[in-house]
Amino acid sequence: MNWNPDLIQEVRKRRPLVHQITNEVTVNDCANITLSCGASPVMAYAPEEVAEMAALASALVLNIGTLNANQVESMIQAGRAANEKGIPVVLDPVGAGATSFRTDSAKRLLEKVHISHLKGNAGEIATLAGEVSQVRGVDSGEVDHIRTIAVRAARKWGLTIIVTGEKDVITDGDKWVEVSNGHPLMATVTGTGCMCAPVVAAFAAVSNDPVAASVAAMVTYGIAAEQAGRVAEGPGSFRWRLFDALHALDGEGVRDSAQVQSG
Numbered sequence: 001m002n003w004n005p006d007l008i009q010e011v012r013k014r015r016p017l018v019h020q021i022t023n024e025v026t027v028n029d030c031a032n033i034t035l036s037c038g039a040s041p042v043m044a045y046a047p048e049e050v051a052e053m054a055a056l057a058s059a060l061v062l063n064i065g066t067l068n069a070n071q072v073e074s075m076i077q078a079g080r081a082a083n084e085k086g087i088p089v090v091l092d093p094v095g096a097g098a099t100s101f102r103t104d105s106a107k108r109l110l111e112k113v114h115i116s117h118l119k120g121n122a123g124e125i126a127t128l129a130g131e132v133s134q135v136r137g138v139d140s141g142e143v144d145h146i147r148t149i150a151v152r153a154a155r156k157w158g159l160t161i162i163v164t165g166e167k168d169v170i171t172d173g174d175k176w177v178e179v180s181n182g183h184p185l186m187a188t189v190t191g192t193g194c195m196c197a198p199v200v201a202a203f204a205a206v207s208n209d210p211v212a213a214s215v216a217a218m219v220t221y222g223i224a225a226e227q228a229g230r231v232a233e234g235p236g237s238f239r240w241r242l243f244d245a246l247h248a249l250d251g252e253g254v255r256d257s258a259q260v261q262s263g
């Protein structure tokens with residue numbers, strides 16, 4: 001699998017604008033992680049402006065973490081504008097499987113918008129793929145055969161899937177890649193899942209290869225987390241050290257510590 005450890009440098013050079021319609025729990029962390037990787041965030045939700053903003057952006061993130069019916073309509077409008085412009089659209093189906101409103105809304109977004117990247121934990125992805133799975137609030141239970149499920153779903157929907165967890169699985173239904181970078185403290189801070197989406201979006205904005213961009217994004221983010229985790233004293237310092245580590249990371253650091261397996 002060919003991917004570019006220097007893609008972070010391209011993000012910094014081109015500074016893509018990443019429009020995000022996201023949840024109210026982790027919105028500030030999503031804006032800051034976007035800046036730390038060298039891209040530029042803008043959060044805009046009003047139906048009066050979402051299409052215009054998406055048309056200005058280089059990538060769009062849709063995160064249903066604290067969704068309501070009006071917000072889902074805004075997401076569809078923004079998604080359609082993004083599709084017309086041909087920019088990547090990353091969907092984070094937070095909590096799909098926990099309630100039928102979340103599951104149905106995520107499915108509706110997959111139907112009405114051409115999503116380029118679907119990023120979720122194993123429970124969320126398995127739910128959307130039609131498998132029985134456990135999602136407790138926004139957290140995933142164990143899912144057997146997640147790689148097979150993700151490969152099949154990516155092929156069916158024609159998109160790239162990123163399944164997060166201790167190891168991340170990335171697939172377009174043809175290739176699959178496993179990224180082992182990351183740190184256990186990530187599971188102790190809310191938002192470490194949400195923050196993957198703007199990082200993936202920023203990398204996808206400067207690449208023509210959706211899988212390679214996702215691999216570079218998840219490896220880079222995971223290595224920043226490893227560096228933060230080595231010096232953190234707990235969840236609080238881990239969170240701010242993650243921004244510092246990603247901000248300081250360069251292509252050489254990514255190349256040296258990448259843990260990628262492909263097939």
Ligand SMILES: Nc1ncnc2c1ncn2[C@@H]1O[C@H](COP(=O)(O)OP(=O)(O)O)[C@@H](O)[C@H]1O
Pocket residue numbers: 120121122138139140164165166167168181182183184185186187191192193194196221222
């Ligand atoms: N035990 C772990 N060890 C290393 N990295 C982890 C671990 N758990 C989660 N991660 C990482 O944390 C991020 C969020 O993943 P996850 O916890 O699955 O998302 P969510 O918070 O949406 O459920 C991903 O980058 C993933 O690789």
Ligand SMILES: Cc1ncsc1CCOP(=O)(O)O
Pocket residue numbers: 023025026065066094138189190191192193194195
């Ligand atoms: C706790 C919570 N509740 C609704 S959205 C949200 C944040 C989820 O963040 P992540 O998926 O990154 O754990």
Ligand SMILES: [Mg+2]
Pocket residue numbers: 094095120121138193194
């Ligand atoms: Mg999540």
